[in-house]
Amino acid sequence: MAYVLFSAGSALFCAFLLLVASPPTSHSDVRNDMEKLDALGRTIQEARLSDPELEGSLKCSLCEMGMEVVQGLFIQNKSQDEIATVVTKLCILFHVEDKTVCTYIVQLFKHEILTVIDKLALSPKEACGLIVHDCGSPYDPTSFWNITLPNTPKPPVTPPKPPKPGAPVSRVLFLSDVHVDLLYKPGANVDCGEPLCCRANSPAGKGGPKPAGKWGDYRYCDTPLWTMENLLQHLAQKQSQFDYAIWAGDIPAHDVWNQSRTDQLHVLNTVSDMMLKYLKIPIYPALGNHESSPVDSFPPPFITGKDSISWLYDALAETWTHWTPVSTKRNIERGAFYSILIRPGLRLISINTNYCNTNNWWLLLNTTDPAGQLQWLTQQLQQAEDKGEKVHIIGHIPPGTNCLKAWSWNYYRIIDRYESTVAAQFFGHTHRDHFELFYDMKNRTRPTNIAYIGPSVTTYQYLNPGYKVYEIDGNYTGSSMLVVNQQTYIMNLTEANLTDKPNWQLEYDTKEAYNMSSMTPADWDKFVQRLEKDDKLFQTFYRYYYKSYPAEACDQKCRTALICDLKTARSDDPSMCTLTPEVTWRDLQNYRTANRLC
Template sequence: MVSYSKFSSSLTCDACKILVKGLDDLIQSNLTEAEIVDIATVVCIAAKIESERVCRYGVREFKDEVFGVLVGHYASPDQICGSILGDSCAVPYDPNSDWNITLLNTTKPPVVVPKPPKSGSPVVKIVQLSDIHYDRMYLEGSNAECGEPICCRSNDGQPAPGVPGAGKWGDHRGCDAPLRLIENLLQHLAKNQEFHIIYLTGDFPAHDVWNQTRNDQISVLKDITNLLLKYLPTVKVYPALGNHEGVPVNAFPPPYVTGKNSGEWLYQTMVTEWISSAKWLPSDAQDDIMRGGYYSTLAMPGLRVVSLNMNMCGKGNWWLYINETDPAGQLQWLINVLQKAEDNKEKVHILGHIPPGGTCLKAWSWNYYRIVNRYENTITGQFFGHKHKDTFEIFYDEKTMSRPLSVDYIAGSVTPNGQVNPSYRVYEVDGNYTGTSWLQMILDHQTYILYITEANLTDKPVWKLEYSAKMAYGMSSLLPSEWNNVVNKLENDNALFQKYYQYYFKSYVTSACDTKCKAKMICSLKKGRSHDKTLCDEEEYGLQYMVC
């Protein structure tokens, strides 16, 4: 699940500051880039931050980004470590903490609480696939406990005596998705094709972040695109970029970064694969994609899909340390798209990878929150991934922070990495018919999982319904007010919380959740914007914002 899982968990606040300060001092010295790389590699190995192999490849992988940011003193060690490890370590990097987007001078229409459609009305079903993390080097029987950020690979050797090797269909022990798991999922969807659209919310490559090239990322993106075309050729797919599509991971330079570090190579791949080849997107999406990896398109009459590049808010994107203010003009662009949608009486689904609460830089997150507040009648669904877990975040009325007005749905991952079972999500939305409301919120959603342990034991992978949201939580609808009621109930109803906790890990629960754990998990559900202590304070419970 976590790109720097071992690194992040073992790195203390003081060690982080010393490490970043040391790099900064080296960069400002008269040493050559090659000499600095050698020194950093020796330190990484000696300090046992990672294995020798990961250190040697990883330092080279990240050097261009580190040099590009630190050489200009764009951020201090305190600011960088605060962004990586959270407020409890230091004040996070926030170069323009007061920057604001400009809302258009239009009056917000009266809030309309939608009414459920009549029984028997047509329903549109949407499948969300997220965090596939396809590992092309996955090898059944290989070492699943290799001590590196990702294992179960052809160059990880054999497992220790008496230790089971990597499972045929995947493995919970820090391993990503083998090809056969992905193909089995797509075959299953093809046989049970009762859906109309796929939302593909990012992270296609594996977690071998120390040894990836642009050609590797392009190849994986093509592989996933071709697999979807092979098994689901008639289904419309709307993708979003994840943080792992970049090289190195999390690196998405805004347009002001040009030359060898520019992100054009990835955006051109999106255009080639998703517009020219797959024809999932219209040609008029090209300019927006090339500007910043985002786009808008009409999915059905009255329903517009907006795909955001959430890496422009990501705390792990060091290029933002140069200037965080509305990278690639994405939020101002979003306002214009939503205003046109409101004028045309369209409803909008927003897709992205990184959820806006928790793991986004504060100013970006708070500005996005303002936009959702203004266009609450127009935005009828928000769909994210990144966490590998199954959860959600509630947005409230900014003035009172008491009226829930929107929910972003965070679907689980296809990969079992992160100690979860693989999953996909199906949403039911009021259908495309005369008089449809494109219901303000989702009618219901169902999560399907593959029990990896069972699949490996029987060699018979079966995707099973884990739960339906309405039934599991006793909801009359999936309106924001109902989700808010669920959150309130979780605090006092321990049986309900344990049910949520089970679904959070997609029925692969390996540890209990004590009082502190429960408090911080419930707190996170109220956070549609990061670093917001209005309703509760995650730092009080020791929650850190980790880079995934």
């Protein structure tokens, strides 16, 4: 169940990187080279069917030849439009997407990417290494840097204990990855050959028409607006049970090749107004990677003028301050992050993980702590520690997933230093239902923290719509503020489309389903150890990971990769993985690439 459009923006950036290699010493015959590219592209298609390893080596050749073509265009002082025409051809040859999507998305990205590469220089090996896996020596945008931690010594760690029976509990609603499609049309084709279907203008695709259901579809489709409204109507009836809600980002649909700033602001306002209409509880948002246009495009504050992200952050500041104090507005406008005291003793910090996003090509200009966010986070945590507050951190992209290595490893250091202050972390982005464990920095054996990763509202792809309810150790003196239990609710999409009666129902209660008496980091570490040995338990977890959609069988590489991810909250870190000659780190990386969502 690979996510076909793993990131159109990132993939097209790879194509545009062909532009920045060192110029050749002589003019290339562009027409002849394009004919060669055509022939090589056909050879790659044939190799894909017969020999995947050969396909990889041929892609290296395609990359190198493509660089020669585009370099020739630069030498001839061709315009952006002329260069974009060639990049569109490369997009099609690389099978990034079909002809229509390639054409539109190159036009969408060309100005921003050419602006970046005007200030960036890569060698041919670096460019091809970034474009094609195992081809050349890739540019490393993760050159390591370290934030400064306070000189204040880390307090002695007292292992958290489960609350006493009958202790107060707070209930927190978690919504993420709603991906509302305002153009969804029941009966439209669901498998149209484009990254997003189920629209009136969706192509016919292959294999005949496959009509979309009224309430959504498992295939290449996002959330109809009326399905989102039905969910909020359902939640409104039980909102008295919730103390507050976390809204972890990704509001727009996956039509990333055909979006504008106006489109993104329209869907932001539409869904936000609907949230305000139905939910009368505090809502604490975090920013997703799909809120910008182009997707994944989040320039740091040093990018000003027409390329600035202020058009989005200013809108977020207006919207988010429906629920957050006016004092948060300055940081939201600057970097889309904020800190708020929810109640005495409990602080919530919302971070902007687009500043770690591997697909945010603006970071190639300077990856060092964009917007000073991690240094700010450290200061917030130190102040919380000084005041005896516990902290919950919310964000969109989990720190061990799709995060630049230096950012991810620095974040890990911060959590290690403030493990007694950070009581819980909540993220979305993957569309799945799982978690990432943190371990001590000394020997990586003692579990210190956990990042909960909640499910998506969208069905994209092959998932039932879902949401989460976290039970938190409640508001009383001495509360740990830890998550003490969690429930996942889903709508069985098949039944909803058959009966025209959507029903949001409990999928599972964590402590009951996994036979856990408590949910401290140590308990989750023991749970992962059980997953490694108990196949029945693993299959149960795997089913809930996909929100009860009948997922494909999980082979050994799949199982190793998934368990590895549960133990790894640091990107590009194989140290917690069980590797064998049969299952290598490269195998796990390839598996993740083929199955990731964003």
